[in-house]
Amino acid sequence: MRIMSIMTEPSTLAAVRARVDRIASNMLWCVEILVAVVYLVQRGGTAIGVAVDVALLVWAANSLRCGQWRPARESAVVGAYLLCTAWLVDGPAFTAAASPMLAVAGTAVVSFGMSRSARWSLPATVAVMGAWAVGATFVAGVERPWTIFSLDFLIVEWAAAAALRLLVLRSASLTDDAFAELATARIDTEVAEARSHAEMEQWATLHDTAASTLAMLGQGAVIAPDRLATQIRRDLRAVEHSASLLGPDDLAGQLHEHARWITTPVRFTGGAPDTVDQDVRKAVVAAAGEALTNVDRHARAQSVTVELGEGFVRIRDDGVGFDPHDATLLERRFGVRHSIQRRLTLVGATVEIHSAPGAGTSVDIRWPRDAVVPPSGGVDHVRGLLRGLGFGLVLLAVLVTGLQGHNALDAAHPVAQAAIVVVAFAAALLALVEIRVGLPTAVWWSTAAVVVTLGPVQVLLLDVGDLATGRNWAVAALGWQIAALSVSRRSRRGFALLGVLWVAGIVVTVTVSGTWAVMSSLVYTVISVTVVQAVAIGFSDFLRHAVARTEQINAEITDLQVRTELADALLQDQRHRYGRLSIGLVPLLNQLVEHPDTATDPKVRASCLLESVRLRRLFGTESTTDPFLEELAPAVTAAESRGVAVSVHVLGLIPDLDPVERTRALTVPIILLTGARTRAKLVITAEPSLTVSITCDCDEHLQRAAEAVAPEGTVVTSGSMVWATMLLS
Numbered sequence: 097m098r099i100m101s102i103m104t105e106p107s108t109l110a111a112v113r114a115r116v117d118r119i120a121s122n123m124l125w126c127v128e129i130l131v132a133v134v135y136l137v138q139r140g141g142t143a144i145g146v147a148v149d150v151a152l153l154v155w156a157a158n159s160l161r162c163g164q165w166r167p168a169r170e171s172a173v174v175g176a177y178l179l180c181t182a183w184l185v186d187g188p189a190f191t192a193a194a195s196p197m198l199a200v201a202g203t204a205v206v207s208f209g210m211s212r213s214a215r216w217s218l219p220a221t222v223a224v225m226g227a228w229a230v231g232a233t234f235v236a237g238v239e240r241p242w243t244i245f246s247l248d249f250l251i252v253e254w255a256a257a258a259a260l261r262l263l264v265l266r267s268a269s270l271t272d273d274a275f276a277e278l279a280t281a282r283i284d285t286e287v288a289e290a291r292s293h294a295e296m297e298q299w300a301t302l303h304d305t306a307a308s309t310l311a312m313l314g315q316g317a318v319i320a321p322d323r324l325a326t327q328i329r330r331d332l333r334a335v336e337h338s339a340s341l342l343g344p345d346d347l348a349g350q351l352h353e354h355a356r357w358i359t360t361p362v363r364f365t366g367g368a369p370d371t372v373d374q375d376v377r378k379a380v381v382a383a384a385g386e387a388l389t390n391v392d393r394h395a396r397a398q399s400v401t402v403e404l405g406e407g408f409v410r411i412r413d414d415g416v417g418f419d420p421h422d423a424t425l426l427e428r429r430f431g432v433r434h435s436i437q438r439r440l441t442l443v444g445a446t447v448e449i450h451s452a453p454g455a456g457t458s459v460d461i462r463w464p465r466d467a468v469v470p471p472s473g474g475v476d477h478v479r480g481l482l483r484g485l486g487f488g489l490v491l492l493a494v495l496v497t498g499l500q501g502h503n504a505l506d507a508a509h510p511v512a513q514a515a516i517v518v519v520a521f522a523a524a525l526l527a528l529v530e531i532r533v534g535l536p537t538a539v540w541w542s543t544a545a546v547v548v549t550l551g552p553v554q555v556l557l558l559d560v561g562d563l564a565t566g567r568n569w570a571v572a573a574l575g576w577q578i579a580a581l582s583v584s585r586r587s588r589r590g591f592a593l594l595g596v597l598w599v600a601g602i603v604v605t606v607t608v609s610g611t612w613a614v615m616s617s618l619v620y621t622v623i624s625v626t627v628v629q630a631v632a633i634g635f636s637d638f639l640r641h642a643v644a645r646t647e648q649i650n651a652e653i654t655d656l657q658v659r660t661e662l663a664d665a666l667l668q669d670q671r672h673r674y675g676r677l678s679i680g681l682v683p684l685l686n687q688l689v690e691h692p693d694t695a696t697d698p699k700v701r702a703s704c705l706l707e708s709v710r711l712r713r714l715f716g717t718e719s720t721t722d723p724f725l726e727e728l729a730p731a732v733t734a735a736e737s738r739g740v741a742v743s744v745h746v747l748g749l750i751p752d753l754d755p756v757e758r759t760r761a762l763t764v765p766i767i768l769l770t771g772a773r774t775r776a777k778l779v780i781t782a783e784p785s786l787t788v789s790i791t792c793d794c795d796e797h798l799q800r801a802a803e804a805v806a807p808e809g810t811v812v813t814s815g816s817m818v819w820a821t822m823l824l825s
Contacts, residue, residue: 108275108645112268112638116261119634120207121165127203127623128156131196134619135184145183149196152177167212171220174204178224181231188237191244193564194621198246201228202624205250206631209257221254245566246624253628256492260635263485267478267642274649281656284378289663306331306685307711313688313695314705314741321692328688335682347377348404354385355402358392360413366404376443380409380461383440383447387411387459394418395457408462417451478646482639486531486583489632493524493576500569507567509557516554520574523547527580534584544589547577548597552604563609564617571601572621575629583636590633598622681707702739702774709741709775724750724780727758731769732778740792741775748782757824764802764809764820765790771798773816789821 132153136146155173181190181197190197201224208217208224225247232241241247309331312319319327347369355362372380384402388411391400395415403410440447445463501517504510526543529535535543554570555563562568575594582590605618684703687694694700725746732742753761768790769776776792793816802820803811809822 108271108642109265109268112264116264117165117211118163119631120211121163121170122160123627123631124170124203124207125156125160127627128152128200129160130623131199131620132156135196142183145180145185148177148180148183152200165211167208167216167220170204171208171223174200174224175227178228179231181228182234185235188235190235191232191238191241192566193245194617194624195245196620197228197231199620199623201225201250202246202253203627205254206257206628209254210261210631214258217254217258221250225250252492252496256488256628257631259488260485260632263481264635264638267481267639270477270481271642271645271649274646274653278649278653278656281653281660285656285660285663289659305334306681307708310684310704310708310711314701314708316701319692319695321695324692324695325689328685328692332682332685332689335685347372347380347409350377350381351384351402351404351409354381354388358388358400360391360395360397361399362388363399363401364404365401367406369404369406373443376445376463379440379443379445380463383445383461384409384411384459387461391415391457397456407464408460410461411459412456414456417453417455417457419453420449420451478639478642482583482636482643483531485632485636485639486580487528489576489580489583490524490528490531493527493573493580494521496573496576497521497524500566500573503566503569504554504558504562507557507562508559512557513554516550516557516570519546519550520570520577523574523577524580527577527583530581531583540581540585544578544581544593547574547581548593548600550574551597551601555601555604555608558608560609563605568605568618571598571605571618572625575626579629579632582633587633587637590636591630594626594629594633598626681711702741705775706736706739706741709743710736722750724753724758724762728762728765728778731766735769735772735776739774740769740772742769742772742778743776744778744780746780746782750780750782751786753786753824761786761788761822761824763805764788764811764822767801767805768792768794768798768818768820771795786824787821789819791817791819793817 132149135149136153152173159170177200178197184196204224205217205221208220211217212220228244228247229241232238232244309327348364352364355364388400388402391397391411391413395413395417397413397415400411400413403412440461440463443463445461448460448462449457450460451457497517497520501513501520504513505517507513523543523546526535526539530540551571551574555568558567574597578590578593578597582593602618602622680703684700684707687700695704725744728744732744735742765778765788769792771794772792773795774793776790778788778790781787781789795816796813799811799813799818802818809820811821812819
């Protein structure tokens with residue numbers, strides 16, 4: 097049940113889409129409310145224009161209260177509002193300055209670009225531009241409606257919003273991919289650890305069965321032949337079950353293992369593939385196992401064939417088949433979950449399903465022969481998207497500065513105006529450095545302060561008559577530099593700097609002009625431009641959050657992979673140990689089943705004692721991956737091969753030792769193991785200091801050798817028995 101639950105991670109992509117829709121809708125409705133209020137306070141236009149603005153105000157307020165975002169409906173409302181341009185203005189002056197229509201149209205195209213794909217939002221943007229141009233034709237004195245102030249800039253705003261949408265959704269998709277990889281890693285870890293736990297339980301069972309039986313026989317216990325044969329048969333079944341738990345480590349063997357657990361007869365054909373990368377094998381086995389399970393669940397087949405070949409596995413059944421063009425049915429019939437599909441994609445594998453009603457089903461899984469799973473690059477990809485957003489904002493800052501800054505070059509103080517343009521370009525280049533390598537904090541704040549200062553300074557250089565024209569460019573354009581500088585920083589800084597830039601620009605403009613007309617024009621400019629700049633700053637938060645979340649997921653994946661690799665390493669160790677054990681254990685048990693009367697033979701008793709010790713050590717606590725025990729293992733194996741019963745007990749965690757220290761500690765035990773006659777017992781105590789002791793039976797020559805090479809140790813002899821202890825301080 098737990099494995100099924102972790103497959104249903106929340107969809108970041110769906111959550112981000114919902115949040116973007118909410119931002120887009122609230123932004124449009126709030127701007128419509130603000131525009132309507134400013135227009136009504138200004139008391140301009142006609143009575144019909146006032147009615148139109150009241151209707152827009154009521155519509156936006158009600159939509160904001162209800163929260164139902166339907167872009168097609170909003171597009172119709174915005175279009176209708178723009179068609180009423182003739183009643184909203186007093187003359188053609190709106191074509192050369194910011195206007196309420198510009199604010200509504202600009203916000204609408206940004207909202208549409210954010211919330212819907214380009215296939216829908218681009219035609220909607222063109223429709224908005226067309227509606228405004230058509231509405232302008234009804235204004236007396238407007239001869240060329242396509243020259244309306246900033247009408248063409250609506251396309252730029254749409255493109256910026258659409259690009260932001262793609263970046264954010266791509267980052268959300270990469271985060272979902274990371275969640276899927278995390279789910280896969282969790283499954284791998286749970287399966288590996290559950291398997292390891294099951295093995296430990298099974299070894300404990302062996303301790304209570306085969307190990308106990310052999311120990312009793314080795315110590316001379318007498319058991320009736322019939323009872324002994326029955327007990328040994330039980331022990332053999334336990335040993336065979338333990339071996340099956342270890343499982344095969346090749347592709348063909350694991351597919352055979354899957355086939356054992358389905359009821360439909362399975363036939364294997366073809367040749368086993370060459371060595372397959374471990375992660376590739378896991379992906380292919382998972383997908384093929386799911387296909388075999390589906391045969392049992394749905395196919396009602398008489399048989400299924402698994403064909404193996406180099407780089408492919410084909411599962412064919414003679415069942416009822418289905419329509420492969422039915423997407424819903426396909427999802428239900430071939431239920432390879434997202435994590436498995438992602439695995440196959442990562443290794444370059446493909447799945448093809450061929451079926452027809454009544455004609456059975458064929459599932460072909462193919463992968464490149466040299467396929468390996470590449471390291472996850474999710475974090476790097478999301479960081480790349482964040483940098484891409486920054487580069488795009490820098491480019492936009494340069495373009496807008498160049499396109500609009502030249503308007504002021506023929507105004508008052510042209511040299512100073514040109515200097516402001518140059519400084520704005522320099523700020524954009526510093527933003528590029530910030531995105532690529534990062535700026536020192538003092539340099540960053542200095543650059544931001546200069547950008548904020550340029551706006552009101554450029555306003556002060558203009559004549560009063562130019563304040564409501566395109567020559568007043570800096571306040572609107574410099575927000576892009578702020579947005580680019582803020583990509584790698586907290587968005588709160590960007591919003592605060594953007595607010596300071598606009599407030600300072602408005603205050604200076606109103607102070608210099610002293611007229612409401614200029615004030616309202618500037619407010620409309622603020623609304624139409626600041627919206628998309630603020631959205632760009634806000635969307636960088638999405639990407640930074642995606643980077644942080646993906647880093648967190650990758651750290652968890654790495655931890656899970658380490659745990660899985662450890663469990664797999666333990667499994668391989670158990671497989672190796674069992675392989676050594678089964679050489680003597682299984683033949684001995686078979687002999688006792690067939691000839692239980694030989695249990696009293698001294699040689700058989702000695703073999704029983706030896707295998708009992710081996711079996712107990714198989715599920716013991718010591719780890720053969722420790723360098724200390726690895727160095728000791730060959731001597732233990734050699735002694736056991738001569739029939740010596742060797743037991744090893746480790747108390748505590750063996751500390752890291754350099755080769756010289758290991759040699760000092762192990763020389764005496766290895767010497768004594770080479771001459772041990774029937775039994776040897778090693779005890780390794782790690783605390784408070786490392787102590788290695790060995791008790792065994794050997795001749796006096798080895799006893800003297802042990803005394804000679806261990807002057808720092810203790811060697812006690814009694815007849816053929818010797819007890820040697822080495823202490824490392």
